[in-house]
Amino acid sequence: MKRNELNFMIGGKAGEGIDVPGTMFAKLCMHVGLRFHTTAEFYSVIKGYNNINQIRVGEQHVPTHTNDYDLILALDKDTTDRYVDQVVPGGGVIYDPKLTDVEHEGINLFPVPLRQIARDKVGMELAKNIVGIGAVMGLLDFPMEPLMELIKQTFERKGEDIVTKNINAAQAGYDYVKENFDLNFDYKIEPVENAEKTFMVNGNQAISLGAIQAGCKFVSEYPMTPSTSVLHCMAKHAREYDISVNHVEDEISAINMAIGAGYAGTRSLVATSGGGFALMTEAIGLAGMLESPVVVIDCQRPGPSTGLPTRSGQGDLRQVMHASQDDFPRIVLSPGSHEEAFYMSFEAFNLAEKYQCPVLMLSEKYLSEGFANLPYLKTEHLKVDRGKLLKDSEIKEDFKRYRSTEDGVTNRTIPGQPGGAHTATSYEHDEVGYFNEEVDVCVDMKARRMKKMETIEANLPKAKLIGDENADITLVCWGATYGSAMEAMNTMNAEGKSVNLLHVKYMIPFQPGVKEILEAAKHPILIEGNYSAQMGGLITEKTSFVIEDKILDWSGRPFTSKLIVEEVMKLTT
Numbered sequence: 001m002k003r004n005e006l007n008f009m010i011g012g013k014a015g016e017g018i019d020v021p022g023t024m025f026a027k028l029c030m031h032v033g034l035r036f037h038t039t040a041e042f043y044s045v046i047k048g049y050n051n052i053n054q055i056r057v058g059e060q061h062v063p064t065h066t067n068d069y070d071l072i073l074a075l076d077k078d079t080t081d082r083y084v085d086q087v088v089p090g091g092g093v094i095y096d097p098k099l100t101d102v103e104h105e106g107i108n109l110f111p112v113p114l115r116q117i118a119r120d121k122v123g124m125e126l127a128k129n130i131v132g133i134g135a136v137m138g139l140l141d142f143p144m145e146p147l148m149e150l151i152k153q154t155f156e157r158k159g160e161d162i163v164t165k166n167i168n169a170a171q172a173g174y175d176y177v178k179e180n181f182d183l184n185f186d187y188k189i190e191p192v193e194n195a196e197k198t199f200m201v202n203g204n205q206a207i208s209l210g211a212i213q214a215g216c217k218f219v220s221e222y223p224m225t226p227s228t229s230v231l232h233c234m235a236k237h238a239r240e241y242d243i244s245v246n247h248v249e250d251e252i253s254a255i256n257m258a259i260g261a262g263y264a265g266t267r268s269l270v271a272t273s274g275g276g277f278a279l280m281t282e283a284i285g286l287a288g289m290l291e292s293p294v295v296v297i298d299c300q301r302p303g304p305s306t307g308l309p310t311r312s313g314q315g316d317l318r319q320v321m322h323a324s325q326d327d328f329p330r331i332v333l334s335p336g337s338h339e340e341a342f343y344m345s346f347e348a349f350n351l352a353e354k355y356q357c358p359v360l361m362l363s364e365k366y367l368s369e370g371f372a373n374l375p376y377l378k379t380e381h382l383k384v385d386r387g388k389l390l391k392d393s394e395i396k397e398d399f400k401r402y403r404s405t406e407d408g409v410t411n412r413t414i415p416g417q418p419g420g421a422h423t424a425t426s427y428e429h430d431e432v433g434y435f436n437e438e439v440d441v442c443v444d445m446k447a448r449r450m451k452k453m454e455t456i457e458a459n460l461p462k463a464k465l466i467g468d469e470n471a472d473i474t475l476v477c478w479g480a481t482y483g484s485a486m487e488a489m490n491t492m493n494a495e496g497k498s499v500n501l502l503h504v505k506y507m508i509p510f511q512p513g514v515k516e517i518l519e520a521a522k523h524p525i526l527i528e529g530n531y532s533a534q535m536g537g538l539i540t541e542k543t544s545f546v547i548e549d550k551i552l553d554w555s556g557r558p559f560t561s562k563l564i565v566e567e568v569m570k571l572t573t
Contacts, residue, residue: 003188003189003190004034005057005058006187007054007189008025008055008069008071008073008136009053009073009083010052010054011053011072011078011082012074012076012079013048013076014045014046014048014049016075016076018040018052018053021073021130022038022040024147025055025133026038026057026140027200028150028352029041029042029057030079030198030373031150032195033059033191033196034057034058034059034243035058035062036055037056037483038055038064039370039558041311045209045387049078050079050099054069055125057189064560065558066560067086069083070091071091071092071093071139071187072084072094073133074093074094074096074406075114075128075129075132076100079095080100081100084107086142087104088107089107090106090107091467092109094109094110094132095111095112096111096128096239097112097394098113108185110139110181112176112435113176114128114135115128117131118131121399123165130166132173134169134170135174137173137174138173138176138177138178140187141188144170144171144174146539147170148171151167151170161298165424174556176367180499197375198373198376200372201361202368203370204230204297204370205229206271206339206341206342206345207230207297207341207342207345208230208233208345208375209345210343210346211234211346211349212234213379214348214349215243215267217266217268218243218261218262219231219234219235219245219269220246220257220258222249224272225301226312226364227298229368230269230297230299251276251277254270254276258294258296259290261294262292263292263424265389267349268296269296272296272297273298273299274307274319275463276475276478277298277323278319280323280326281323283324284360285324285326285426287357288328288329288358288454289425290524291357291449292410293349293358293359294352295358295360296358296360297363298363299363300314300315300316300363301365301556302556303315308556310551311556311557312480312529314528314529314534314535315360317332317538320332321538323360327446328450329355329452330508331360332360332503332507333362334361334362334363335363336479336503337367337372337482337483338372339374343377348361351456354409356387357452362507363479366558369488370480373556389412390412390417392417394494395413395420397419398420399420401420401422402448404444408450408451423435428446457509460511462512462513463504463505465502465517466502468498471499473492473498473522473525473568474499474500474501474502474517474523475489475499475525475564476524477504477527478523478535484558484564485503486560488568492565497572498569502517502524504535510542514542515545518539519545524549525550525568526547528550528551529551529558530552530554533547533552549571553555
């Protein structure tokens with residue numbers, strides 16, 4: 001009997017309701033003390049095609065998903081046709097026999113007339129998904145009371161009649177499984193003793209909570225998959241934390257409003273995807289010239305153009321690094337997990353104000369929309385750092401906004417402060433902000449701004465090698481490939497391989513310590529979700545080190561640890 005370790009997937013057509021029961025399953029597992037990681041794969045259509053929602057659970061931290069399924073709930077024929085071969089021996093499939101026939105040796109088949117039960121017991125075929133989740137709970141021998149309470153919470157805003165119908169649907173699915181199958185299924189979900197309390201969050205929500213913790217008070221965004229839940233999350237908490245949240249007409253307005261808010265002294269955030277960020281490019285340069293702090297989140301999806309709007313990738317690194325013309329200070333960073341997304345979001349606002357420049361955070365659909373449950377995060381050590389933002393009493397009579405300094409960072413004032421007046425312009429300018437094209441002024445201003453990059457780099461945390469520093473193989477990754485790479489490392493080490501991991505978090509300025517780690521590595525292997533190995537090129541540019549062996553995937557689907565292990569074995573045997 002496998003207890004509290006399960007990879008569950010629900011699949012069906014868009015519009016059939018796979019998100020609600022999937023979320024219910026994750027919440028029920030959290031209710032009994034389990035940890036989980038979810039990811040959804042879906043087409044960019046309103047109805048039709050086959051979508052799936054994967055929920056992997058365990059008693060310990062679950063770092064990533066896997067495509068080897070222990071249990072599938074199939075609401076359509078496509079799900080069984082596509083995924084039955086990925087069910088592990090001893091696993092199972094719940095399916096509607098009137099929709100599909102399933103024949104497969106070595107797995108358990110549970111034909112449940114989902115549509116008929118939904119019509120007969122509830123009077124609406126759409127409830128077949130709730131019939132299905134009831135059947136899942138019955139199969140796993142999970143008590144019904146928590147599911148009933150969750151159904152009430154989920155549907156109470158739709159009225160008592162809808163709540164009752166969904167409760168009846170779940171109970172009917174539960175009873176059917178109990179009454180019609182000899183339940184020798186080798187999986188069970190049960191409460192974990194003394195489990196740590198956790199909360200459920202996706203990557204965009206983690207970024208938003210980090211922004212709120214950092215004191216963000218202004219958000220402007222034009223919705224774009226997969227960044228939109230940043231807007232939703234900030235809007236949800238806007239009144240509670242006194243945040244101005246603005247759903248604007250386009251991405252150009254979004255970035256310019258956020259830059260203006262930052263110039264006025266308000267911590268500001270804008271989120272988008274690669275296509276929206278392309279429209280923001282000119283304004284990123286404006287923030288660089290104004291030296292106005294702003295935080296921009298790019299939730300990556302594969303492109304170019306519309307590309308794969310509901311899939312995941314890591315193809316925007318070079319775009320973000322080189323957005324806008326010429327040279328100016330910027331910071332580019334990328335978290336690898338939900339927890340890191342929270343802390344790096346908080347850090348981004350401190351960096352933006354401390355160094356008075358745009359800070360660009362790269363997420364990706366896999367992290368942005370994927371859910372996990374985290375223990376309550378520690379925040380006592382988090383301190384807001386507003387840098388050289390002067391108080392009224394600190395402004396001197398000869399204040400010059402862009403005066404030369406040793407570290408490149410100048411004293412800053414905001415509109416309305418007595419004695420702090422200055423010109424803010426997109427043109428090159430002198431120390432007080434007046435337009436100026438004289439050679440000595442232009443040279444000095446550019447050199448002073450770029451001095452910040454040395455200051456920032458000197459204060460970045462050094463890269464750390466995870467695992468045995470003398471390992472034979474070093475996996476190198478960035479962003480949300482981290483979880484799969486970490487699990488792959490642990491799997492290979494358990495099988496007798498010798499593997500460690502380097503996760504690069506800061507791209508501009510480039511993270512210190514990476515060069516030394518790679519020069520000491522015996523066999524580095526790069527893992528990236530793009531075609532051209534953009535991080536590999538950056539590493540070579542900044543360190544002169546060339547990583548010869550690469551595992552690249554541009555399919556729009558996230559890495560699994562199994563794929564990484566298989567590719568590493570090919571490269572090392």
